[in-house]
Amino acid sequence: MNDRLAIDEVRPLVSCGRFPSKSVVGEILPISAVVWREGHDALSASLVVRRPGGLSSRTTMEPGAEPDTVHALLPTDVPGMWSFRVEAWSDPFATWRSGITKKMDAGQDADVLGNEFEVGARVLDLAVTRATTAGEADRADLLSGAADALRGDGDAATRTERALSAEVAAALAADPVRELVTVGQTHRVWVDRREAQFSSWYEFFPRSTGGWDAEGRPVHGTFTTSRAYVDHAADLGFDVVYLPPIHPIGEINRKGRNNTLTPDPDDVGSPWAIGSRDGGHDAVHPDLGTTEDFRGLVEYAGERGVEVALDLALQCAPDHPWAAEHPEWFTVLPDGHIAYAENPPKKYQDIYPINFDTDPEGIYAEVLRVVRHWTSLGVRIFRVDNPHTKPADFWNRLISEVKRTEPDVLFLAEAFTRPARLFGLAKRGFSQSYTYFTWKTTRADLVEFCEQLLAHVDEARPNMFTNTPDILHESLQRGGPAMFAIRAALAATLSPAWGVYSGFELYEWQPVTDGSEEYLDSEKYELRPRDFAAAEAAGQSLAPWLRALNRIRREHPALQQLRTLHFHDVDNDQIIAYSKVDPATGDTVLTVVTLDSLGIQEGTLHLDMAALGYDDDARFSVRDEVSGNEFHWGSSNYVRLEPWSAVAHIVSIPPCPEARRVELSYRTHTVD
Template sequence: MTGRFPIEDVSPSVACGRYPAKAVVGELVPVSAVAYREGHDALGCNVVWQGPDGAPRPFTRMRPGEPGRDRWHATIRPDAVGAWSFTVEAFDDPYLTWHHAVSKKLAAGQGVDELANDLAEGAALLAEALDGVPAEDAERVRAAVTALGDADLSLLRRVAPALELADLLWAYPVRRLVTAGETYPVWVDRPRALFSAWYEFFPRSEGAVPATVDAPARSGTFATATARLPAVAAMGFDVLYLPPIHPIGRVNRKGRNNTLVAGPDDVGSPWAIGAAEGGHEAIHPDLGTAADFRDFVGAAAGLGLEIAMDLALQCAPDHPWVTAHPEWFTTRADGSIAYAENPPKKYQDIYPLNFDNDPEGIRAEILRVVLHWVGEGIRIFRVDNPHTKPVDFWHWLITEVKRVEPDVLFLAEAFTRPAMMHGLAKVGFTQSYTYFTWRTSPAEMREYCAELLAAADYMRPNFWPNTPDILPESLQHGGPPMFRIRAVLASLLSPSWGMYAGYELFEHVPRPGAEEYVDSEKFELRPRDWAAAEAQGRSLAPFITRLNEIRRANPALHQLRNLHFHEIDNPALLCWSKRDADTGNTVLVVCSFDSTTVQWGNTTLDMPALGLDWHERFTVHDELTGASYDWGQHNAVRLDPYLQPAHVFTVRTAPVGGTTVAAGQTPAVPGQKDDRWSS
């Protein structure tokens, strides 16, 4: 420690400042530090905040938190993408010391003679303060100086003008003995880095024609997949994630359901990248040309959809890199190249890269590939299995890409050990897949969300109820109500969420003994009759659409750090809220985890977290049903999995239109059927 005053435990700080903390443009970023001093004189703290242009932002005064803890707090709002930094400063605040002493002496009944020095010192202090206050406030300060020296006035009238400057001199303090702490980095992304709704589909399945006895299968193309874009946009998604679109290897190609021998119509896994047609910078010829891809990206952008590409750093045995750069792979004792394994699983159609034999060469090539797609207009990459590549490589690559294009975002698909997941977030990944899928009770979900909130300075979660690889048991056996429950949890607990196509059709049949889909789309074309499903009322799309509409309309749901849990006496229910500090917008959710049984519960709400006093009554408006309720701290709720498994309330302090329903009654969600699986 150096400097006049100790400054410790600064936040946000990632790995002691080794890596930048994360924020987005317009986000309120909490800054805190422990600072203290000797004796009884007042200490002040502030934040010096510098933007990517190098210009300092306005002085931000910090306020003390819990008495006796010496922790100071402020919030800062960045206004541009790029590399920011902040420094906490501590200083002697002579005006605050003077104000405190004079107030206590007056309260003790001391007179003019006893305060003579205080009056003189106050006048000198305010004269010093004149250099820092705005010109429009200078006359108030001069008047206070004059009053302090006017012996014809009563003592109270002499000191009152000076005491009334407390707010002004809090904002524009006299700072002595200024001590600067360490400087800490913050990387600020565009808002989509924090708030986004993702949808995943395989372009080759959209418009595909399965094989018949008379004709081979025909892949969908970018042109046919374009027809699906309006429906995805209409559901309220803003990011469309595509599995790899590159040529697929023919050597060791996997057949349907991951079988080792592929038939003549088997299309292979898109993650087995590379063939004679090219590698990671090429497009599978069945999908179309580079011009077709640009048209597809443009059509998506016209509907408000941003394309996220898969960055899967692995190769099929016939990838061009295997021949041109065998040193980029691992050679086994028998001279063969090692294919990917996660024992007992084997991935014979994939060669993992070896980053140690020629680190400079392989890094340069991967950077070239990524910047190629950036040049094609891609600003989001979903990264496949980043935990199987060196962490320092990702730190280097993300830094280099953002140096060229700061808007690029990276989602880490790393279902692995917590230390690795958090490490990848620290070194630069914008968002992270999480263990959300396997948190299946309210207690587990609450505990896990608390872990994520503790890491909010660097790790942004993206909650997915399903992926092409993951069909969790909760969806296999929970029926349509569980699909609604998991969608509510994913979309309203986290500011970013996503789902894989087929979720809205309640696809739930697993491969026997596995958390995977039978007839997995990873290995075959899976055209779906979307129109027939919606016409027959077999689609969850209207419910998904409503959830995304609620998300967009409520600023409270655009944030992560504001997640707050409330008590409810039924362990099958979870209650939480989010509140936006700027607008006062507050969303309160009660969700059941039980997809088969009606559940009742009684809430004990943390009223200040809702922006209310403990005794207040207020209106909650259910955004799913249109019903309104009169609530207080304690309320009864009834959730029916087949009619309404969750309440999604906006909190209002004035009466609202719509149906008023007595507490405990549950109106059905409009357009929702009491649907059960028949098998």
């Protein structure tokens, strides 16, 4: 082994290899590199893969479209830490084959090609030895016969016929003779379970699931009444229910309705003001039930095919046990008081932020204990509140330690923050990340936003929430019911992971004041029971559309991908079009969405046919998964969207048979 040959620009690579890149079980991960050497000798490369547990494999990489590039596809089938490296090597047989073919084409015959025949025979001798050692007698005989022919009698064509045959080429491709092997750097890939990339989230407050009493007053919900909301989420096709904090809520500085500082005696407070005399982050609010009741909810959800994601909010109410037992964990002001949380102009007088610099080891040990407590109760997903306000190295250490023994645990970062922080947290272990999707409403903004995500696809996975208890975007306030359908269509088809906050299906749109993104009568501060069945029966619910979107997502592997997202041109800025392809099945879906919730939009859709695997002049039949209609399409197609009837076409495109064969042939080179 040596460094004789050059290996550059290996991908995927995150922060020069400091952090592992990301993949999920079932994904086909593209690996690429630039390999080169001096002169004209043939060069090739191998991909060496080590699976979790230590089993290794080596496969020959394919030449890329650009000179000196090589690539391979790595299918990952188990979670854990994988690794790979690229090995560059001189290919003496390919060099010989190229040279002797050119000389023969130039008219040189056997009388001047004696050395060339022997050079080729000696390479084949090496291949025979390898085949014999491997116990592959048939391959050894094939190669030995080709070497004997080169050393035999006859003209050049006769002596080289066997050596230049397809059978010999295949035998050497299966186990090539490699010289000047140069071993590249080892790169890591953390492979999560499939749900880290593909999942549909539904957020609800367990305390709002109790309905109303005989006088029409909201009744505090419990983990038992929450089962009805799990049923609702499952009926809509969601597979994750996210619960805001379920812990005891502080009484000191408790917030009243609409975030007032003067609560009534029966106000329930914000669940993010965690902790009271009833306990802290490892306790449940007594009005919700017991720890065993929570375990029962997790088990019930699992029976319905739904996972429970729990909020991990590292902050405290003033009466949290930590405030009394560990005052050193907080920032103390000059007047002796502990500083409460602020995000100007927002103030959170009911919350103390933790100072991670005062006792990092003690805080780390306690948070790890809390996480382990909830995983022992069946929680496998945590939605982390404001992780960008805590040290990045803390998250790297915590998530790494949890995954060391429980690799199936996932962490979603609520990182509404600058790109460096969002992607930086993802590099350090977060499985998914909230994004700025909520604020991207124009075609130009959406395309730019998604292209940024694609540029970071090896380190971060987006989860596109349409709304949250904190975020009611202006477009939903003013766009009417069709805008809710538009935003759901975009989130569900642009991203493999998406989510809605309860009430979205009921078109809840009223802000607390003009210009605010806070909901009027926010559920963060009061109970908000909802009657989903009555709304749907009255035709005042988005539930049928949400069901359809989640069904289409499950039926089409293409929509479970992010890497293959590709935008197509439409001559109308109020319409956006994009496609996705699943590399494993060839499933291809094109989505066309109007961005105008109030009027008809029409235009000509110009397809990038090469991205779909077709020639520019091809024609094919497509099926609209929304309406069931079929169309005959080519490179240019008329589209018309009426928001009161359909805000989107989600079109299934048959894979081109020839393109499919090429893809499957390519994939078979990467095997365990």
